[in-house]
Amino acid sequence: xxxxxxNPEKSAVILLSGGLDSMVSAALARERGFALYALTIxxxxxxxxxxxxxxxxxxxxxxxxxxxxxxxLSRFGGSALTSDKxxxxxxxxxxxxxxxxVPARNLVFLSxxxxxxxxxxxxxxxxxxxxxxxxxxxxxxxxxxxxxxETARLATKAGVxxxxxxxxxxLQFMGKADIAREAIxxxxxxxxxxxxxxxxPQGEACGACDSCRLRRKGFAxxxxxxxxxxxxxxxxx
Numbered sequence: 001x002x003x004x005x006x007n008p009e010k011s012a013v014i015l016l017s018g019g020l021d022s023m024v025s026a027a028l029a030r031e032r033g034f035a036l037y038a039l040t041i042x043x044x045x046x047x048x049x050x051x052x053x054x055x056x057x058x059x060x061x062x063x064x065x066x067x068x069x070x071x072x073l074s075r076f077g078g079s080a081l082t083s084d085k086x087x088x089x090x091x092x093x094x095x096x097x098x099x100x101x102v103p104a105r106n107l108v109f110l111s112x113x114x115x116x117x118x119x120x121x122x123x124x125x126x127x128x129x130x131x132x133x134x135x136x137x138x139x140x141x142x143x144x145x146x147x148x149x150e151t152a153r154l155a156t157k158a159g160v161x162x163x164x165x166x167x168x169x170x171l172q173f174m175g176k177a178d179i180a181r182e183a184i185x186x187x188x189x190x191x192x193x194x195x196x197x198x199x200x201p202q203g204e205a206c207g208a209c210d211s212c213r214l215r216r217k218g219f220a221x222x223x224x225x226x227x228x229x230x231x232x233x234x235x236x237x
Contacts, residue, residue, distance in 0.1 A: 010033055010034055010035060011034060011035040011036070011037060011064075011120065011121070011122045011124070012029045012034035012035070012036060012037070012117075012122055012124035012125065012126055012168070013037045013038070013039060013113050013116050013117040013120060013122050013124070013125050013126070014026040014029055014036055014037070014038045014039070014063075014125075014126045014127075015038075015039055015041075015109055015110065015113045015125070015126065015127045015128070016038040016039065016040050016054045016057060016058060016063075016066070017040065017041075017050055017054060017128070018040065018049070018050035018051060018052070018053030018054035018055075018057065018193060018194050019050060019053070019128065019193055019194060019195050019211075020176075020179060020180075020183065020190060020193040020195055020215060021128030021129070021130060021171055021179060022054075022057075022127075022128035022193075023053075023057045023128075023183070023188060023192065023193045024128065024170075024171060024179055024182050024183050024186065024188065025126045025127065025128035025168075025169075025170055025171055026038065026057065026061055026063075026126065026128075027061060027182075027183075027186040027188055028126070028170045028182070028186070029124075029126045029168065029170075030061055030062070031186065034124060034126075035064055036058075036061060036062070036063045036064060037063065037064055037065050037066075037067075037116065037117075037120055037122065038054070038058050038063045038065070038066045038067070039066075039067050039069060039109075039112060039113050039116050040054040040055075040058075040066065040067070040068045040069070041069055041071050041108075041109050041112065042068055042069065042070045042071065043071050043072065043073040043074075043082065043102070043105075044070075044071075044072045044073060044074040044075075044082065045073075045074075045081050045082060046080075046081055046082075046084075046088075046197065046198060047198075047199050049194040049196070049199055049203070050194050051068060052194070053192060053193050053194040054066075054068070055068070056192050057192050057193065060188075060189075060192060067116065069112060071108075071112075073102060073105070073108075076103065078102070078103045079099065079100060079101060079102040079103065080098075080099045080100045080197070081100055081102050081197060082102060086099050087099075088100060088197045088198040088206075088209050089209070089210070090198075090206065090208035090209055092210075092213065092235075093135060093210045093213055093214065094136075095136070096136065097135075097136050097137065097138065098135050098136070098210060100135065100197055100209070100210060100211075101135075101137050101138075104139065105137075105139060106127070106129065106137075106139035106140065106144070107139055107144075107148070110125070110127060110148050110167070113125050113127070114152050114155075114156065114165065117165065118156050118157070118158045123158075123162070123165055123166060124165070124166050124168060125152075125165060125166070125167050125168065126168045126169075126170070127145070127167065127168070127169055128169075128170075128171055129145065129169050129171065129172065130169075130171040130172055130173070130174055130175075130176075130179065131172055131173065132173060132174065132175045132176075133175040133176040133177075133214050133217070133218060134214065135210045135211070135214070142169075142172055142173075145167055145169050145172070148167055149164065149165065149166070149167040150164075152164070152165040152167065153165065175218065175221075176214050176215060176217060176218025176219075176221070177217075177218045177219075177221035177222040178222075179218060180218045180219045180221075180222040180224050180226075181222050181224065184224055189227060190219070190224075190225075190226055190227045190228070191226070191227030191228060194228075195211045195212060195214075195215045195228070196209060196211060196212050196228075197209040197210070197211050197212075200231045202231075203229075204229050204230060204231040205228050205229065205230045205231065205234075206230070206231055206234065207230035207231050207234025207235065208234055208235055212230065212234070213235075213237075215228070216230070216234075216237045217237050220237045
């Protein structure tokens with residue numbers, strides 16, 4: 001477990017989903033000397049595994065405060081992750097934005113992370129988005145992160161009076177194999193994180209959804225052990 005940083009003048013708020021990317025992003029923030037505060041959004045997604053993973057990661061990284069904020073996005077629907085009426089696709093990663101896209105999710109989540117950072121007196125926010133090996137979500141693109149940084153400067157008291165917030169996306173241009181290597185380099189147990197969109201009733205990762213496929217391929221390409229238990233009959237990597 002990484003020792004906590006008690007310097008209150010260098011703190012960052014991490015958007016911590018419980019997935020591999022957010023875990024590595026949080027650990028990189030710790031490596032850079034930030035005291036960590038974390039926000040996890042419980043948006044009434046299909047399962048609790050990510051929330052449980054986020055809590056474990058927060059403990060392991062010595063997060064000073066971990067807020068799990070309920071926000072029921074299933075009331076809106078519009079995504080396979082928030083509606084039981086839409087099946088999670090398992091045919092492979094395609095070229096179009098998939099039905100697992102949650103409308104404006106990162107925009108909403110980053111806005112809440114910004115609010116926590118401003119209340120906390122933090123000037124730095126970390127998010128684990130990447131724009132290489134991903135499912136094509138528009139709110140993972142560099143253009144969005146850059147535009148949100150400007151919005152943060154314009155829309156907050158702290159931004160007006162003290163200057164810009166820095167939105168760190170340290171995995172922005174990394175593939176999943178690189179992210180897997182970073183997890184090992186940072187001394188993280190990949191099995192602490194959870195990526196699957198649609199786990200089995202036995203609690204195994206399905207191995208077939210976009211998120212599972214990208215994760216499995218990343219670890220295979222890196223030649224590293226994942227630690228995730230996948231369902232029998234999952235398609236080959």
